[in-house]
Amino acid sequence: MKTTPASPPPASRAWLGLLVVLGPVLLVAMDSSVLFLAMPTVTEALSPTADQSLWILDVYGFAVGSLLVAFGGIGDRYGRLRLLMAGAALFGLASAGAALATTPELLIAFRALMGVAGATLLPSALAVLSELFPDPRRRTRAVGIFAATFAAGFAIGPVVGGQLLNAFWWGSVFLINLPVVALFLALAPVLLREVRTTGTGRIxxxxxxxxxxxxxxxxxxxxxxxxxxxxxxxxxxxxxxxxxxxxxxxxxxxxxxxLIDLRLFRDRVFAIAAVTGLLPLAAWSAVAFLGGTYLQSVLGLSVLDAALVALPGAAVLTVTCVTTPALVARFGTRNALVACHFLITGGLLLLLATTVTGGTGWYVASTVVTGVGYGISFSVVADTAIAAVPPERAGSAAAIAETSNEIGNALGIALLGSLAALLFRLQGPDVAATLDETLKVPGLTAALADDARSAFVNGLHTAAALAALLHAALGAFALRHLPRACGHPTVCPPLVEWEAPEGAGWGTAAQAPGGHEGAARP
Missing domain, CATH: 4.10.860 (DNA Excision Repair, Uvrb; Chain A)
Structure with a gap:
C-alpha cells in the first residue's frame, strides 16, 4: 500500500488548508441541528404530518450516517480531494433546493440529498488532516480543532437558525450554505493536494x-x-x-x-469511544429538538429568545472541545470517557425539574452541564479514530467516528423523539398527533391545551431520563473495563494484538498503529 503525496506540506499551507476544510465541516454539522428551532415555522409553512416532520429532521442524519463508511473508503481509494470537491458542489445545490422546497416531500428529498453530499465531505475532510499534519503532535491539535468545529456546528445550528428566522423566511437556514461552499470550491484546489491509497480493494x-x-x-x-x-x-x-x-x-x-474493519472494535478503548460517539449525540439531538418545542410551544418564548437560551450550552460545548486535548493529555482517555458520561447523566437529570409553567433556568443549567460532557466526547472520539489506524486507512477510521456521531444524531430524534411522540399520543388530549398541531386546532379549550402541554413535558422528561440512564450505564462500564494506565489515545497501550496487513512492515507492537513497547496482550 502507498499513500500520495509523501512529502509533508509547509506549515503555513497546512494550517490554511485546515481552515478551508473547516468550512464544509461546520456546514455539515450545523445542518444536522439547524431545524430544531425552525420546525414550528416549517410546520406552519408546509403543514407536514407528524411522520413527515420527523423525517424532515432526521433523514439528513440517516443519509449521512448510512453512507459515511462507504464514502470514507471511496476517498481512500480514488482521491479525497476529488470527493471533497464533488461533495461540496452537491451540498450547495441540494441546499438551494431545500431552501426553495414548496412541499414536505420535496424538503425531505433535498434534505436526503444534502445528507448524501455530507457523507462525502466528513471522512475525507478528517482524513486529509493526516496529509496536512504528518507530525502526531500537530495532528492531535488539528483534530481537536476539527472536533471543536464539528461540535460547534451542532451546538450553534439552533442558534443560527433562530437568528435567521427572526429576520428571514425559513429557507434562509439553507441558503447560508452557498457562500461557504463557493469559497471552499475556489480555495481547496490551491491549498489541498490529492491524496489516495492504492491496493485496498473495491467498494x-x-x-x-x-x-x-x-x-x-x-x-x-x-x-x-x-x-x-x-x-x-x-x-x-x-x-x-x-x-x-x-x-x-x-x-x-x-x-x-x-467497509467497516470490525477488528478496530476488539480494542476496548476504541469500542467504548465509538459508542461514546453515538450515545451523546443521540441524547443531545433528542433533547435539543424536544427542548426547542418546549421553549416555544410550552413556555411561549419567541424563536429569537429560544435561540438565546440555547447559547450558553453551545458556548460551553465549543470551549470544552478546544480544551479537551490538554485535559486528556493530563488526566488520560479513561478518565475523560468516564467523566463525559456522568456529566451528561447529571445534566439530563436537571431537565426533570422543568414544568409546564416554567423551567428556563433548569434548561440552561442542563445544557451547560451536558455541554461539558458532549464536548469531551466529541473531541476524544475523533482523536481516537485517527490515532488508532495507519494513515492509509484514515478515511475509513474517520468514517467510523463520524458515522457514530451522525447515526447517534439521527437515532436520538428517531428513537427518543418517537418515544416522546408515543407518550404524547397516549397521554395527550388525542386532538392531533403533535403539540404544535394540537395548539392550532380551532376552538381548542384552555384545559385541552394544558393537557397537551403537560403530555409533551412528560415525554420530554421520559426521553431525558432514559438517555441519562444509558449514559450512567456506559459510564459505569467504562469505569470498570477501561485500563487505568490508559492515557492519551496516541500512547494508550492497545488491548489486543493488531494483525498487521501483509507487507505493512509492523514487526512489533511499537510499530503497530497506536501501539508501543510493552503493549498489553489479552
Whole structure:
C-alpha cells in the first residue's frame, strides 16, 4: 500500500488548508441541528404530518450516517480531494433546493440529498488532516480543532437558525450554505493536494446497500409505530431492517476489504469511544429538538429568545472541545470517557425539574452541564479514530467516528423523539398527533391545551431520563473495563494484538498503529 503525496506540506499551507476544510465541516454539522428551532415555522409553512416532520429532521442524519463508511473508503481509494470537491458542489445545490422546497416531500428529498453530499465531505475532510499534519503532535491539535468545529456546528445550528428566522423566511437556514461552499470550491484546489491509497480493494456495493437499507427500514418501522401505533407493516419493516443490518455485519466479517474493519472494535478503548460517539449525540439531538418545542410551544418564548437560551450550552460545548486535548493529555482517555458520561447523566437529570409553567433556568443549567460532557466526547472520539489506524486507512477510521456521531444524531430524534411522540399520543388530549398541531386546532379549550402541554413535558422528561440512564450505564462500564494506565489515545497501550496487513512492515507492537513497547496482550 502507498499513500500520495509523501512529502509533508509547509506549515503555513497546512494550517490554511485546515481552515478551508473547516468550512464544509461546520456546514455539515450545523445542518444536522439547524431545524430544531425552525420546525414550528416549517410546520406552519408546509403543514407536514407528524411522520413527515420527523423525517424532515432526521433523514439528513440517516443519509449521512448510512453512507459515511462507504464514502470514507471511496476517498481512500480514488482521491479525497476529488470527493471533497464533488461533495461540496452537491451540498450547495441540494441546499438551494431545500431552501426553495414548496412541499414536505420535496424538503425531505433535498434534505436526503444534502445528507448524501455530507457523507462525502466528513471522512475525507478528517482524513486529509493526516496529509496536512504528518507530525502526531500537530495532528492531535488539528483534530481537536476539527472536533471543536464539528461540535460547534451542532451546538450553534439552533442558534443560527433562530437568528435567521427572526429576520428571514425559513429557507434562509439553507441558503447560508452557498457562500461557504463557493469559497471552499475556489480555495481547496490551491491549498489541498490529492491524496489516495492504492491496493485496498473495491467498494463492496452490497455492503453499502445493506447498511443504508437496514438503517432506514429499521428506523422507519420504529417511527411509524410511535406516530401511528403498532401494526403488521411497521413491524415487518423494522424486522427487515434489523435483518439487513445483521447480514451487513456478517458480510463485514467475511470480506477481505470490508467497509467497516470490525477488528478496530476488539480494542476496548476504541469500542467504548465509538459508542461514546453515538450515545451523546443521540441524547443531545433528542433533547435539543424536544427542548426547542418546549421553549416555544410550552413556555411561549419567541424563536429569537429560544435561540438565546440555547447559547450558553453551545458556548460551553465549543470551549470544552478546544480544551479537551490538554485535559486528556493530563488526566488520560479513561478518565475523560468516564467523566463525559456522568456529566451528561447529571445534566439530563436537571431537565426533570422543568414544568409546564416554567423551567428556563433548569434548561440552561442542563445544557451547560451536558455541554461539558458532549464536548469531551466529541473531541476524544475523533482523536481516537485517527490515532488508532495507519494513515492509509484514515478515511475509513474517520468514517467510523463520524458515522457514530451522525447515526447517534439521527437515532436520538428517531428513537427518543418517537418515544416522546408515543407518550404524547397516549397521554395527550388525542386532538392531533403533535403539540404544535394540537395548539392550532380551532376552538381548542384552555384545559385541552394544558393537557397537551403537560403530555409533551412528560415525554420530554421520559426521553431525558432514559438517555441519562444509558449514559450512567456506559459510564459505569467504562469505569470498570477501561485500563487505568490508559492515557492519551496516541500512547494508550492497545488491548489486543493488531494483525498487521501483509507487507505493512509492523514487526512489533511499537510499530503497530497506536501501539508501543510493552503493549498489553489479552
Amino acid at each position: 463492496d456495493v452490497p455492503s453499502v446497500l445493506l447498511s443504508a437499507a437496514g438503517i432506514l427500514l429499521a428506523v422507519h418501522g420504529i417511527k411509524h409505530t410511535a406516530a401511528e401505533g403498532p401494526g403488521p407493516l411497521a413491524s415487518a419493516t423494522a424486522v427487515t431492517g434489523a435483518l439487513a443490518l445483521y447480514w451487513f455485519v456478517r458480510r463485514q466479517l467475511r470480506l477481505e476489504h470490508p
